[in-house]
Amino acid sequence: MLEQIKNEFxxxxxxxxxxxxxxxxxxxxxxxxxxxxERIKDGLLVPFSYRFDPDEFRRMLHSNPKYQKQDKSEEWANLLLKGNVLLEIDGQCYSFKSDRTFVTEVGTTQVEASLQGPQSAFTEDINLNISLVRIRYNKSILTVKPFDKGSFSHTSIQVLYDSELVNENVLKMLFKQMENVNIDLLQASGQLVKELTDRSHRLFPTLLQTERPDRVAVMLRRGKIVILMNGSRFAIVLPVRLFDFMHAMDDDYESYWISRFLIIMRYMAVSLTVILPAVYIAIVSYNPEIFRVQLAFTIDGSRAGVPYPSFVEVFIMLFMIEALIEASIRLPRFVGSTATTVGGLILGQAAQQAGLVSSIMIIVTSVVAISNFVVPNPNFSQSVRLMKYPFVIIAMIYGISGVAVMFFAMIVYLCSLRSFGEPYLALFTPKNQMNSGHGKD
Amino acid sequence: MRYRKALLFALLLSMLCGVNGCGFKDIDKRFFVVAMGIDRGSKPSTYRVTLRLAIPTSKIESGEAKTELESIEAPTIAESVRHIKSLVDKELDFGHCRVILFGKSLMERGVDEPLKWLSRRRDIQMVAFLGMAEPNSFHVLKLHPQSERYPGNALFLSFGSEGTESSYSVTEYLFDWARRQSETGKDGYLPIVRRDIDSNSYRVDKVAFLDKKKLRLCLNSEETQLFNISAKHYDKSVIAIPFQGTRVVLALSQVKTRTNISHSDIPEITFHIRATGFMEESPPNFLGGDMQQIQKHMQTEFNNQLEDLLYKVRDAGVDPYGFGLHYLATYFGRSNEWNHWMAAYPSVKFHVQSRIVIAKPGLIR
Known part of the structure; x- marks a missing residue:
């Protein structure tokens, strides 16, 4: 055995x-x-050395589930790389599973924080993740199907679904799509999402990534399929609708009116962040009669010193805020607050005093930036962040009517999207597909 | 293929740069017209158009509002507006023109042409307030009220229900007036805007009635209030009744009216009005506190007041209440009925049947 392994490695x-x-x-x-x-010591080396008993040792080899007979020599290399110990006794080859797990503690939520919901999040260890799901979805019908993707990384993937509730067509479509996954190094769930999406250029995410086990449990209950991946703390959920991206888990835990209020506020914030810069251009440069007269005069007064047309002003401020957001994500935590202070306070105030932008534009920019972060899902938040630019360009050329038409076009586009064959913008799903009593969002 | 797509996209993008929107004009390059006055010109069949333009400032204080007044005479309104454009440095914008005033002399000649121009322009909002300026709109617009916080504010607030709500000022919108000008059996009315005697505020306390062509009648302030109550159901007003040398004042809280027109040779119009309110001023121990008695007394007095007003309006040959429209809507017969009404209107009889309900006697001790 050793000869062969020596040849391979x-x-x-x-x-x-x-x-x-x-x-x-x-x-x-x-x-x-x-x-x-360290398990190798107690599991193999101690019974073999000073506690050796030939009968007991043989019995252990045959009865301990950690020991497996390995006859196929071509799999040896793979087993070694997965953290197994290979041993050969009397010409028979065994493997002993002793892979090191780095993560032993449940993570805390980092991108999908919740106020009073569960605070535990998935980790980068797939076994721990599956146990997190199993604890919450404690049913025998929860099916787990293993896959192995990535020709160089050999990342293990588990597909979880409730075999009674799952939509068979979607499952078939997923398995077919899984066949086509062709990645060398599969390191993040985002890569898998990209591979599983049928068209590569999409403005909106059609697969949901989440780090919350409670969300995964809710989704499983609704018959959705969940993909867990080793080395990623995000589970992929499919098929999803737009409303799943706008749904925070707190909506389920808060009292009825509060959660309704929060949901309505969230949708308002999203429409604001998408159309507000465009509406600013359209109103300031094409249809100032939409404002109340006081506001028109105030904007007129504050814009008096601005040398550039409104869209240049918008682009300056949007660039600044985008750069600021990007910087605060990438910067190390201890310099992060410096960036916010410099960018937010000094630049914003100074830009207005220098007459580069009007004071109303500062308000518009901050509303846009804040509203953007109201979106509970980071992927969707990024899409929304991008969506305002087409609106700005259209507003530059066609004014307020252009914005209205563009909004309509966006709705049409959303309607045309499919997430594994399921309509993306379906407002109401039939009762039999969604019987968790979870509400329409 | 990929390059071709990118090339096409770049081409489209470069074409986009060539397109500059036809209406693209930044807000700071626009001159907002806050009020417009149309007068009769010095030569026959010319107009004198006066525009009050706002000069925006970033700080807003009472009396600090700056405006510019431009006025020019031309054979048509369109020409004079074009001509005014050459006098100012920014593009004129009528989007915030909330007040349009007609001079009295123009009203006496007829306001058909100005109305056509106002209705055709898309940037003049149909919710603009209309008024008749006395003696002319240039004189009225020249005024700079002390209380004005931002340009044109004082005039906007005088009309509508945003600022002051006076029972002496009637409010007329451009859309309503345009409808009244074309509606059979219903005539237009306009508030009369004057300078106050001390020349620091506007005075809007009278109403002018027009038939389809020109000015026919101007009411005084008391009659204006009565018109406001009876025709517009304006309930933030008072009914004042003389009583033994003093006056009894009823503040209204609700007004309802109903009209019945009889179908006879000389139609008789019964005008029912029900007014609810509370006593704001009354002499002590008024009629012994007998509510029925008080109400009855007020009803008879009010009936007389209102009948006088209705006859006055009738005699001027105008119909701002829309009795003619009501008659046509009630009785079938189209043009015949209309001709009959036209002939009979100067001699129709009015019966006012008022019902005054004193909801609260205003007792203080």
């Missing part, structure tokens, strides 16, 4: 290969110490 100097002899039995042993944990 010619330059892997961290591979440990040894032949052990305790006087009764000879054992050939190969494993990566960096990939295996």
């Amino acid at each position: 010619k330059n892997a100097s961290d591979l440990l290969m040894d032949t052990l002899d305790n006087g009764y039995l000879r054992m050939e042993l190969a494993y990566f110490p960096s990939l295996c944990d």
Whole structure:
């Protein structure tokens, strides 16, 4: 066995290969110490060395589920890379599962915070993630199907679904799509999302990524399919609708009127962040009669010193805010607050005092930026962030009527989208598909 | 293929740069017209158009509002507006023109042409307030009221229900007036705007009635209030009745009216009005506190007042109440009925039947 392994791993100097002899039995042993944990000591080395009993040792090899007979020599390399110990005793090859798990504690939510809901989030370890789901969805019909994707990374993927509630067509479509996944290094769930989406250029996400096990449980209950991936703390949910992206888990936990209020506010914020810069241009440059007369005069007065047309003003401010957002994501945490202070306070105030932009534009920019972060899902938030630019360009050319037509066009586009064959903008799904009593969002 | 697509996109983008929107004009390059006055010109069949233009400032204080007045004479309104454009440095914008005044002399000649121009322009809003300026609109628009916070504010607030709500000022919108000008059996009315005697505010307390062509009648302030109550159901007003040398004042809270027109040779119009309110001023121990008695007394007095007004309006040959329209709507017969009404209107009889309800006697001790 060792010869063959040696051939396959010619330059892997961290591979440990040894032949052990305790006087009764000879054992050939190969494993990566960096990939295996301490269990190897109690599980294999101690019974083999000073506690050795030939009968007990044989019994252990055959009865312990961690030991598997491995006859196919072509799988050995793969087993070693997955953190198994290979041993050969009396010409029979066994594997001992001893892979090191780095994450042993449940994570806390970081991008989908909740006020009073569960605070636990998925981790980068797939086994822990599955247990998180199983704890919440405690039913025997929860099916888990393993996959292995990435020709170089060999990332393990698990597809979870409730076999009674799941839509068979969607499942078939997913498995077909899974066949076509062709990635070398699969490292983030976003890559898988891209591969699973049928058209590559999409303005809106059609698969939901979430780090919350409670959301996954709710989605499973609604017959959706969940994909968990090793090394990613985000689960992928499909098929989804636009309203799933706008749904925060707190909406389910808050009292009825509060959650309704929050939902309405959220949709208003999204429409504001999408159309407000465009509406500013359209109203200031084409139809100032839409304002009340006081506001028209105030804007007129504050814009008096601005040298550029309104759309240049909008682009200056939008560029500044986008750069600021991007910087605060990428910057290390301890410099992050500096960026916000410099960007938000100094630039905003100074730009207005220098006469580069009007004071109303500062308000517009801040409303746009704040409203953008109201979206509970980061993917969707990014899409919304991008959507305002087509509106701005249209408003530049066609004014307020252009904005109205563009909004209509956006609705049409959303209607045309499909998430694994399911309509993206379906307001009401039939009762039999959605019987969790969860409300329409 | 990919390059061709990108090339096409770049081409489209470059074509986009060539397109500059036809209406693109920034707000700071526009001159907002806040009020417009149309007068009769010095030569026959010319107009004198006066525009009050707002000069915006970033700080807003009472009396600090700056405006510019431009006035020019031309054979038509359109020409004079074009001519005024050459006098100012920014593009004129009628989008916020909320007040349009006609001079009295123009009203006496007829306002058909100005109305056509106002209705045709898309940027003049149909919710603009109309008024008749006395003696002419240039004189009225020249006034700079002390209380004005932003340009044109004082005039906007005088009309409508945003600022002051006076029972002496009637409000007329452009859309309503345009309808009244074309509606059979219903005539237009306009508030009369004057300068106050001390020349620091406007005075809107009278109403002018027009038939389809020109000015026919101007009411005084008391009659204007009565018209406001009876025709517009204006309930923030008072009914004042003389009583033994003092006056009894009833503040209204609700007004309802109903009209019946009989179908006879000389139609008789019964005007029912029901007014609810509370006593705001009355002498102590008024009629012994007998409510029925008080109400009855007020009803007879009010009937007389209103009948006088109705006859006065009838005699001027105008119909701002829309009795003619009501008659046509009630009785079938189209043009025959209309001719009959036209002939009979100067001699129709009015019966006012008022019902005054004193909801609260205004007792203080």
